[in-house]
Amino acid sequence: MTIDLQELVEDVHEAVRPLIGSGSVADYIPRLAAVNPDHFGISVMMTDGTQVSSGDADVEFSIQSISKVFSLALVMAGDGDEIWQRVDREPSGAAFNSLAQLEYKRGIPRNPFMNAGALVVADHLLSLTPDAEDPVLDFVRTESGNPDISIDALTAASELAHADRNSSISHLLRSFGNLINDVDAVLDRYVRQCSIAMSCTDLAAAGAFLARRGESADGRHLLSGNQTKRVxxxxxxxxxxxxxxxxxxxxxxxxxxGVGGGILAIVPDVCSICVWGPGLDSSGNSLIGMAALDELTSRTGWSIF
Amino acid sequence: MTIDLQELVEDVHEAVRPLIGSGSVADYIPRLAAVNPDHFGISVMMTDGTQVSSGDADVEFSIQSISKVFSLALVMAGDGDEIWQRVDREPSGAAFNSLAQLEYKRGIPRNPFMNAGALVVADHLLSLTPDAEDPVLDFVRTESGNPDISIDALTAASELAHADRNSSISHLLRSFGNLINDVDAVLDRYVRQCSIAMSCTDLAAAGAFLARRGESADGRHLLSGNQTKRVxxxxxxxxxxxxxxxxxxxxxxxxxxGVGGGILAIVPDVCSICVWGPGLDSSGNSLIGMAALDELTSRTGWSIF
Amino acid sequence: MTIDLQELVEDVHEAVRPLIGSGSVADYIPRLAAVNPDHFGISVMMTDGTQVSSGDADVEFSIQSISKVFSLALVMAGDGDEIWQRVDREPSGAAFNSLAQLEYKRGIPRNPFMNAGALVVADHLLSLTPDAEDPVLDFVRTESGNPDISIDALTAASELAHADRNSSISHLLRSFGNLINDVDAVLDRYVRQCSIAMSCTDLAAAGAFLARRGESADGRHLLSGNQTKRVxxxxxxxxxxxxxxxxxxxxxxxxxxGVGGGILAIVPDVCSICVWGPGLDSSGNSLIGMAALDELTSRTGWSIF
Amino acid sequence: MTIDLQELVEDVHEAVRPLIGSGSVADYIPRLAAVNPDHFGISVMMTDGTQVSSGDADVEFSIQSISKVFSLALVMAGDGDEIWQRVDREPSGAAFNSLAQLEYKRGIPRNPFMNAGALVVADHLLSLTPDAEDPVLDFVRTESGNPDISIDALTAASELAHADRNSSISHLLRSFGNLINDVDAVLDRYVRQCSIAMSCTDLAAAGAFLARRGESADGRHLLSGNQTKRVxxxxxxxxxxxxxxxxxxxxxxxxxxGVGGGILAIVPDVCSICVWGPGLDSSGNSLIGMAALDELTSRTGWSIF
Incomplete structure (x- = not known):
């Protein structure tokens, strides 16, 4: 099985090789714009702990919005369903950083993965862990078993210097009473979690609890099976x-x-998958990453449907 | 196994019994408003053909929007992916009959299950089957094995008399070139498919091909496995x-x-489920039906996640 | 004074001559698209009845939305302020044929000059004058003293054949209960009033009641002074x-x-002005017409501010 | 004439007296919410310098959005038409503090009187007068001839403490490159201008340049006649x-x-008018002030139409 899996990820790698370098690297901050577009990495971690990888699976990249999954899991682990009083869980049908919808919904973000929702989650997590410096960083270090994972300071500084849109969203949330902590403190936490640099190998490992019905790397249940299904x-x-x-x-x-070009995908009870390629498609998702997942699921039949 | 299943649906019935009559019956047309709210039915059809039911599983009701699944399947069976040139497949984040979004998207409905999308599908199906009278009716008769299923003429007449919103949508689609046939002809087809009267038993059977990777009642493949996953x-x-x-x-x-109070749900490779109760929640979905599915999936662990 | 006025309109004509043919002729219906773009006409009718003109002031063109002023005046003359129960009088901030705003406002158009508002006004006028064939036509004939003004049948037919957007608006109005008569009857009336063909000379004369505090050509008060101010x-x-x-x-x-390239402007207590040039600017207003009015008001100081 | 005018404002005062105390005092900041609702003042300044008043015309109130007229005039006086590169001049059809429209228009406010537009004007004025402390305050002192006019520090502090919505708008403007200076510096200036406390007498005098074709109190032309018409x-x-x-x-x-309950109105070449009453109607305008202007214009025939 291990051998087959290794072949599988190498075959996928081979199949998508022509797409390496395609798409547009995110350019809203200089640090992301400077990334070499010619990368591709893939890593699959099975629920039994087996892990296979191909390509640049050990090269670090900015996880950006993938961090929103971890912050949501931490908030649900720490405070159950409370977060759903403050954030809906409906698809938005609007751009990730839309203010119009947030205004119309009177400060209740449509879901925790839009920027507005993730800022509310960050605010909630800050209230739950006021003394922690970077709980999301701590979490991904523990789950991946890699204590060297760190926040890319240049990315964080670059993000903060271009944070007007997120500042705007945060103040709008606050005007509706749906941001409790200081805007600057929430933005700082949020920018730091987005600026964590990780590799495909680390990310597949860190996200594997979602394929294991909520079981952490240390065997504890971070989330219940039911909570995991819901995430x-x-x-x-x-x-x-x-x-x-x-x-x-x-x-x-x-x-x-995430706009850094990473994608974390989950096959419940089977495996977690991380693919990475910096070039994005018109929707802001990794072009080669989408193709690789398409290829991988076609070859394996992995699908929830 | 059959016995356990029968117990299961009866237990679910028992568990939701206190909710019978809750919610608001759809009242936008007199025919629907006149339905007795105190019904509840459930029927489960396994992929091996076993079927178990409880409550008013043999009482007919108006399938309304559930028909949109069948018309989409027929269009995909007849013309592959062509329909996706005319309709997107993204969640809408807006009301089912919203015109604003359709205007903004220049006549491309967000998905085939909003009214706008279903009208485009009906238009496409009309182009594919100009000589058929009611291809959706033919289909559900065949799949359920019940040749007596029919269109409720009073419902259809009532719908047509209150069709201004759908007329508005149709003309807007047409102004963008995304409705080919005559508006009246499309509306007629659409209203007729929505006015089909079926029972839970019939609907679970008619939708079972979606649990069987696209295999029809007669063993042919209406849809490929891949197409089925996509529906x-x-x-x-x-x-x-x-x-x-x-x-x-x-x-x-x-x-x-559907606003008639029915819900069709699919457990891929396991079964199709139909629940029915006329009282709707604030989102327009059967209140008791949602609760019954919640109960059923909690008891069985059936979930795709 | 007459001599000066004649010089004035000729000077304005001279000043805007370089713009003749600029802009884009309306092309949503073939009949309008076929208009020769190289026209310019101007006519000014003083409140004392003096009228001066220059250029193609006697060439007929399609008055289109300018007709909305006359239908509004007729409805206010016939039924006072009743129409304001059905239409607001706020600027829209949206396109003239927007459905989104109408949906959001639950069927109350923002003002009587958007298509939605003009359709409600046409519906109201139809209720007031069920037996008249074309009350707007009758009105402009009387006010201009030209009984030969007529509806351009080709334009009307062309408009009807491309009426999907207006049909969509009408059905949406009807779904909110804000269209009383049959959609086809209202659209027919509306299309006919828009298809009236008139010259600058006729239009300046027909609109002069708005400069005369509501006094008709025959000396009666069609509108009170107060109503006139409000129009x-x-x-x-x-x-x-x-x-x-x-x-x-x-x-x-x-x-x-109007999209036919005409503009009717009013200097209260002084004169009514009609300019015409078929080429439109990006907002859908006559490019040369706007320039001519700019020039005319700069030279005369005519302004309400 | 002076005697007649005095009677006029007293008659208007008498006519609207039953409305004293009607409407809802603005309550979004405590300082405004604490205003006694039972005030009414009116003052009219003729272009010849005659001034008549009635009621609480010398009681100070918070001018709030009326200050936007002065900041716009100062920016046009200092930098001509440059501001129109950054702000449109179309009615908005949306709430004064809407973000949706600003997002859709990519950071170009619809007009200088919405909060977004006024913030851009404040930013522009800050760039023009970086060393002035409060140019709007200086201006109203000079024009009204009252050097004691001041900023109400409690109102300013209260506004700043509830500035999340305006912070959100400012950061959104900045994300589109349409706010040049530091957000905090712009907000500080903006909040200070809105917190100026003036009486009807002072405001009528300070706004009289708009009735005098742009001529300042000292006889200079702050704005040209043309610019004045445009404001x-x-x-x-x-x-x-x-x-x-x-x-x-x-x-x-x-x-x-302004939400403080003041209204400044202009009869070009005749007079400027200030009315005040703290109770607002559902649109946020002084209920009694609107009625007083209605009454005043009905009695005098003052209207631009």
Whole structure:
């Protein structure tokens, strides 16, 4: 089985090789714009702990919005269903950083994976862990078993210097009473979690609890089986900005993408998958990453549908 | 196994009994408003053909939007992926009959289960089967094995008399060139498919091909396995109006609801389920039906996540 | 004075001559698209009955939305303020044929000069004058003293054949209970009033009651002084689609434009002005017409501000 | 004439007396909510310098959005038409503090009297007068001849403590590159100008340059005649939030209201008028102030239409 899996990821790698370098690298901050577009990495971690990888699976990249899955899991682990008083879980049908919808919904974000929702989650997590410096960083270090994972300070500084849109969203949330802590403190936490640099290998490992019904790397249950299903459901309906339906249609797995070009996908009870390629498609998802997942699921039949 | 299943649906029936009569019966047309609210039915058809039911599973009701699943399947069976040139497959984040979004998207409906999308599908099906009278009716008769299923003429007449909103949508589609046939002809077909009267037993049987990877009652493949997954994916992301995320979160199955109070849900490779209760929740989905599916999936662990 | 006025309109004509043929002729219906773009006409009718003109002031063109001023005046003359129960009088901030706003406002158009509002006014006028064939036509014949004014049948037919957007609006109005008569009957009336063909000379004369505090050509008061001010106010805030503010800023007069390239403007207590040139600017108003009014008001100081 | 005018304002005062105390005092900040609702003042300044007043015309109140007229005039006086590269001059059709429209228009506010537009004007004025402390305050002191006018520090502090919505708008403007200076510096200036406390007498005098074709109190031309007409035009189309059409229809004058309950209205070449009453109508304009202007214009025939 291990050998077959290794072949599988190498075959997928081979199949998508022509797409390496395709798409547009995110350019809203200089640090991301400077990334070499010619990368591709893939790593699959099975629920039994087996892990196979191919390509640049050990090269670090900025996890960006993938961090929203971890912050949501931490908030649910720490405070159960409370967060759903403050955030809905419906797909948005709007851009990830839309203010119009947030205004119309009077400060209740449509889901925890839009920026507005993730800022509320960050605010909630800050209230739960006021003394922690970076709980999301601590979590991914523990789950991946890699204590060297760190926040890319240049990315964080670059993000903070271009944070006007997120500042705008945060103040709007606050005007509706749905941001409790100081805007600067929440933004600082949020920017730091987005600026964590990880590899495919680390990310597949860190996300594997979602394939293991909520079981952490140390065997504890971070989330109950039921909670885990629910995080997966939210990933499926809302994990890909305005292309969630497209991803469900083409790939058929819960997943979450980031503008750094990474995608984390979950096959419940089977494995977690991380693919990475910096070039994005028009929806802001990794072009080669989407193709690789399409290829992988076609070859394996992995799909929840 | 058959015995256990029978107990299961009876236990679910018992568990939701206190909710019988709860919610608000659809009242936008007199024929629907006149339905007795105190009904509840459930029927489950396994992929091996076993079928178990409880409550008013043999009482007919208006299938309404559930018909959109069948018309989509017929269009995909007849013309492959062509329909996706005319309709997107993203959740809408808007009301089922919204014109604003359709205007903004220049006549491309967000998904085939909003009224706008279903009207485009009906138009496409009319072009594919110009000489058929009611291809959706023919289909559900064949799949359920019940040749007596018919269109409720009073419902159809009532719908046509209150069709201004759908007329408005149709003309808007036409102004963008995304409705080919005559508006009246399309509306007639659409209203007729929505006015089909079926029971839970019939609907579970008619939808079972979606649990059987596209295999029809007669053993042919109406849809390929891949196509079937995709219809299921669209049901999951867009099958419940503005409560798709909520349904995915609570129930975790592909499904489609109708304002007649029916819900069709699919457990891929396991079974199709139909529940019915006329009282609707604030999102327009059967209140007791949602609760019954919640109960059923909790007891069985059936979930795609 | 007569001599000076004649010089004035000729000087304006000379000043805008370089713009003849600029802009884009409306092309949504073939009949309008076929108009020779190289026309320019101007006519000014003083409140004392003096009239001066220059250029193609006697060439007929399609008055289109300018007709909305006459139908509004007729409805107010016939039924006082009743129409304001059905239509607001706020500038829209949206395109003239927007459905989104109408949906959001639950069927109450923002003002009587958007298509939705004009359709409600046409519906109201139809209820007031069920037996008249074309009350707007009758009115402009009487006011201009030209009994030969007629409806261009080819334009009307062309409009009807491309009426899907207006059909969509009408059915949406009807779904909200804000269209009483049959959609086809209202659309027929509306299309006919828009298809009236008139010259600058006729239009300046027909609109002069708005400069005469509501006094008709025959000396009767069609509208009271107060009502007339109010029609002028609505023209100022809403008469130029999404360029009402621009027109108020540049020209400073109440006015109403049509996609046929005509503009009717009012200097209260002084005169009515009609300019015409088929080429439209990006907002759908006559490019040369706007320039001519700018020139005319700069030379005369005519402005309400 | 002076005697007649005095009678006029007293008659108007008498006529609206039953409305004293009606409406809802603005309550979004404690300082405004604490205002005694039972005030009414009116003051009219003729272009010849005659001034008549009645009621609480010398009681100070918070001028709030009326300050936007002065900042716009100062920016146009200092930098001509440059501001129109950054702000449109169309009525908005949306709430005064809407973010949706600003997002859709990619950071270009619809007009200078919405909060977003006024913030851009404040930013522009800050760039023009980086060393001035409060140029709007200096201006109203000079024009009214009252050097004791000051900023109410409690109101300013209260506004700053509830500035999340305006912070959100400012950061959104900045994300589109349409706010040059530091957000905090712009907000500080903006909040200070809105917190100026003035009486009807002072405000009528300070706004009289708009009735005098731009001529300042000291006889200089702050604005050209043409520029003055244009400011008046923008006041007419956009000075009353979402009730500009209603005000044009009922009153027929350029004007600007503030949530402190003041309204400044202009009769070009005749007079400037200030009315005040703290109770607001559902559109956020002074209820008694609107009625007083209605009464005043009915009695005098003052209207631009």
């Amino acid at each position: 997966n459901a939210v990933m499926l309906t809302s994990g890909f900005y305005d292309a969630a339906g497209e991803f469900a249609y083409r790939v058929g797995l819960p997943g979450k993408s | 299921n994916a669209v049901m999951l992301t867009s099958g419940f109006y503005d409560a798709a995320g909520e349904f995915a979160y609570r129930v975790g199955l592909p499904g489609k609801s | 002028n106010a609505v023209m100022l805030t809403s008469g130029f689609y999404d360029a009402a503010g621009e027109f108020a800023y540049r020209v400073g007069l109440p006015g109403k434009s | 008046n035009a923008v006041m007419l189309t956009s000075g009353f939030y979402d009730a500009a059409g209603e005000f044009a229809y009922r009153v027929g004058l350029p004007g600007k209201s």
